[in-house]
């Protein structure tokens with residue numbers, strides 16, 4: 001029997017968002033980086049990005065509020081795009097802290113630690129150059145006559161100004177063989193550990209490596225001496241370090257690497273975390289590392305209960321805290337786990353310390369532009385009157401609903417041989433899939449007939 005195939009791709013609801021769309025003075029363009037309107041919130045978000053980048057907001061909290069579909073999640077995504085690749089950005093939906101296997105505070109703790117990066121700087125002595133000659137010497141393995149072992153190798157490296165020949169230890173030679181090192185390749189060898197990295201094929205030798213299929217990166221022949229000191233930087237998060245330290249202790253070794261290391265379900269103990277913090281502190285004090293506070297984004301934060309909130313308050317006070325951005329569409333509501341009603345469902349003492357960023361419903365012009373962008377991203381051709389119908393629906397029932405109707409409307413169009421979505425296609429699906437406000441009306445009408 002044929003197995004049903006699930007399409008390989010899904011178009012993310014926010015895939016059109018590339019940034020905040022601000023000019024060099026931080027002013028929002030009406031349309032920019034896939035964002036439309038909501039200018040004030042975007043400009044405020046731009047200031048937050050600046051503060052984050054200069055490390056001035058660690059341990060602070062920001063709250064995005066507004067009705068459903070006004071772009072709160074979109075703005076958070078745009079912030080992450082603006083921050084660049086080195087600043088950690090962790091997104092989490094409030095409800096994902098509730099799992100059967102892991103304590104909710106552990107889920108939060110890991111998210112907090114994933115949101116803090118540590119940039120390590122290391123100076124190492126390396127040998128770098130184009131391989132001119134690589135000659136391994138083999139001997140027969142005394143324990144297994146069918147196997148040949150590398151005893152050593154002769155390696156000649158050249159730069160633009162120098163050519164040096166080395167005798168290479170067996171392990172390094174094995175590694176070079178395993179990586180398929182041949183003359184013409186530019187390699188870098190860590191002098192202390194013997195780790196080999198292939199940087200590419202030298203520009204001069206690249207003519208011999210022309211393939212129809214296959215990617216070969218060409219690099220210039222290095223200049224300067226073969227042996228030099230190089231600075232390496234890499235960013236790890238506190239969570240990465242927790243896992244590394246944990247693995248060392250439990251001796252998980254290769255097996256744990258194969259099976260993905262620490263499973264999300266397992267908990268990392270307090271002592272390991274304290275050791276990691278000590279290790280980071282020491283490296284920072286010695287000038288070998290630098291802390292990069294990242295962003296933890298908690299969407300739909302009204303689902304967090306009072307225990308989560310008290311954990312968050314404490315975590316924000318700690319020395320190594322990220323910037324936390326919350327978003328919610330709730331007004332005055334009960335804090336889960338209590339009988340207390342509070343603005344946005346957030347305990348007042350925490351709310352008091354948050355920078356609150358409001359988002360407002362869109363006008364028709366903004367809705368039109370957002371729908372146009374979404375149609376382009378999802379490859380859905382819309383006729384002019386279908387677009388206007390969607391704008392009207394978005395205005396009356398929310399942008400999210402209008403955007404969600406586009407895909408089924410296109411299916412209906414295709415079934416009926418239209419090459420573009422027509423107004424009728426939109427009306428057809430509008431009748432068959434209802435919006436939340438219509439859902440509420442429906443409930444009121446049939447309340448007594450539904451099971452309770």
Ligand SMILES: Nc1ncnc2c1ncn2[C@@H]1O[C@H](COP(=O)(O)OP(=O)(O)OP(=O)(O)O)[C@@H](O)[C@H]1O
Pocket residue numbers: 013014015017034035036037038066067068069070071072073074075328329370399400403
């Ligand atoms: N200003 C905008 N520019 C471009 N696209 C937007 C904008 N605002 C919202 N969108 C898009 O509209 C859809 C709904 O927005 P989003 O999910 O961000 O709303 P939200 O405020 O987070 O709503 P909720 O409270 O329901 O979570 C998404 O596909 C989003 O990418």
Ligand SMILES: [Mg+2]
Pocket residue numbers: 072073074299300327
């Ligand atoms: Mg949202």
